[in-house]
Amino acid sequence: MMHLFTQFLLALFATLGFAVIFRVPARHIPACVVVGALGWITYLLTDYSLGSPVMGCFFGACMVGLCSIIAARLFKEAMTIFVIPGILCLVPGAKIFYTMEAFLRSDIEDMAEVGIQTLMMAGAIAMGLLVMGAIIKVFWALVHKTVSIKDKL
Amino acid sequence: MLAMRAGNIMMKSGAEIYRVEDTIERICKSCGIEYVNVFATPTGIFVSTDNDEASNTVTYIKRIRSSETDLTKISRVNQFSRTFTTSDMTVEEGDKILDDIENSKPYPFLVRALSAAMVTGCFSVIFGGGAMDFCVAVIVGLMCYLISRFLEKYEINFFIRGFCCCAFAAFCSLLAAASISGVSYAPVISGCIMLFVPGIPITNSIRDFLSGNMLSGVARLTEACIISVSLAAGAGVIIKLWYMLGGITL
Numbered sequence: 001m002m003h004l005f006t007q008f009l010l011a012l013f014a015t016l017g018f019a020v021i022f023r024v025p026a027r028h029i030p031a032c033v034v035v036g037a038l039g040w041i042t043y044l045l046t047d048y049s050l051g052s053p054v055m056g057c058f059f060g061a062c063m064v065g066l067c068s069i070i071a072a073r074l075f076k077e078a079m080t081i082f083v084i085p086g087i088l089c090l091v092p093g094a095k096i097f098y099t100m101e102a103f104l105r106s107d108i109e110d111m112a113e114v115g116i117q118t119l120m121m122a123g124a125i126a127m128g129l130l131v132m133g134a135i136i137k138v139f140w141a142l143v144h145k146t147v148s149i150k151d152k153l
Numbered sequence: 154m155l156a157m158r159a160g161n162i163m164m165k166s167g168a169e170i171y172r173v174e175d176t177i178e179r180i181c182k183s184c185g186i187e188y189v190n191v192f193a194t195p196t197g198i199f200v201s202t203d204n205d206e207a208s209n210t211v212t213y214i215k216r217i218r219s220s221e222t223d224l225t226k227i228s229r230v231n232q233f234s235r236t237f238t239t240s241d242m243t244v245e246e247g248d249k250i251l252d253d254i255e256n257s258k259p260y261p262f263l264v265r266a267l268s269a270a271m272v273t274g275c276f277s278v279i280f281g282g283g284a285m286d287f288c289v290a291v292i293v294g295l296m297c298y299l300i301s302r303f304l305e306k307y308e309i310n311f312f313i314r315g316f317c318c319c320a321f322a323a324f325c326s327l328l329a330a331a332s333i334s335g336v337s338y339a340p341v342i343s344g345c346i347m348l349f350v351p352g353i354p355i356t357n358s359i360r361d362f363l364s365g366n367m368l369s370g371v372a373r374l375t376e377a378c379i380i381s382v383s384l385a386a387g388a389g390v391i392i393k394l395w396y397m398l399g400g401i402t403l
C-alpha cells in the first residue's frame with residue numbers, strides 16, 4: 001500500500017513535469033496531473049494482478065483516455081491537452097533501454113523478448129486509446145438516439 | 154488568410170490533423186465561403202476555396218517547418234475558432250488575436266528546466282532507483298534538457314538531438330556510477346530516456362488513424378520509431394564504448 005502511494009506521488013510529479021514542458025494551460029495542470037497518476041496506478045495494479053505489463057499498458061491507456069474525455073467535457077477543452085502528458089508515463093522508456101542493453105550483450109534471445117514486449121506495450125497503449133475513443137463515440141451516439149426517441153414520444 | 158494562420162499555429166503546436174482541418178473549415182464557412190476543401194499533413198496544409206463558379210477557385214499552400222509542442226496554443230486557437238464562428242468578429246480582429254496567441258511565451262526557462270529535472274528524477278525512482286539515483290538523475294536530466302535546448306537553437310534535427318542527449322545522459326550516469334557508490338546507471342539512463350520519449354507522435358498518430366488520416370498517421374508513427382531508435386542508439390554507443398574501455402561489465 002505504501003509502495004503504491006509513493007508510486008502515485010512519483011507519477012504525479014513526473015506528469016507535472018511533462019505538463020510544464022508541454023505548456024498545458026496553468027488552470028488545467030491539476031486535472032492533467034491526476035489523469036497521469038491514475039493511468040500509472042491502473043498500469044501497476046493490472047500488472048500486479050495479471051502479471052502482464054502489456055495488459056497493464058492497455059488498461060492504463062483506457063484509464064487515461066476515459067479520464068481525459070471526462071476532463072475535456074468538464075472543462076470544455078480539447079482532449080489532447082489531457083491525453084498527451086497523461087500517456088507519457090505509460091510509454092515503455094525503460095524497456096527501450098533494456099532492449100538496447102540486451103543488444104549490446106549480443107544476447108539476441110533476450111533482446112527479441114524485451115523488444116517484442118516493448119512493441120506490444122506501445123501497441124497496447126494505442127489499442128487502449130482507440131478502444132476508449134470508439135466506446136465514447138458509440139456511447140454518445142446511443143445517448144443522442146435515446147434523447148431523440150424520448151423527444152418523439 | 155486567417156484560417157490558414159490558425160491551422161498553421163495548431164499544426165506547429167502538435168494538434169491532430171482532424172482538429173486542424175475542422176478548425177480551418179469552420180473559420181472559412183463562417184466567413185461565408187461555401188466550398189472549402191482542406192488537406193492537412195504534419196508538414197503542410199492545402200486549402201482550396203471556391204465562391205460560386207468553378208473558375209473562382211483559390212488554393213493556398215502552407216509549408217510547415219519546425220514544431221514545438223505547446224498545448225496552450227492549441228487550446229487558445231480552439232477557443233478562438235469557437236468565438237470567431239459564433240460571434241461576428243471581423244477578420245482584422247481575428248488576425249490580432251492570432252498574433253497574440255502566436256507570440257505568447259512558454260513557461261519561464263528555469264521552470265521548464267527544473268520540471269525536466271523532476272521528470273527524470275521521478276522516473277529513475279519508478280524504474281527501481283534509490284535516493285542517490287534520484288539525485289544523480291535530477292542533475293543529469295537538468296543538463297540534458299539544457300543541451301537539448303542548446304542544440305535546438307542551432308536547428309539541429311530531432312534525430313541527432315535525441316542521439317546527443319541520450320549519449321550525454323549515458324556518459325554522465327556511467328561516470329556517476331563509477332565514482333559514487335550506491336548509484337546504478339540503468340535507472341538513471343532510463344529516466345533520461347523518458348524525457349525524450351516520443352509520446353506526442355504516438356498519441357497523435359493513433360488519433361489520426363482513428364479519424365481516417367492514414368498519411369499523417371503513418372508519418373507520425375515513423376517519426377516515433379525513428380526517435381526511439383535514436384535514443385537507444387545514443388545511449389547504446391556510449392555504454393558500448395565504456396565497456397570496451399573496461400569500465401563496466403555488461
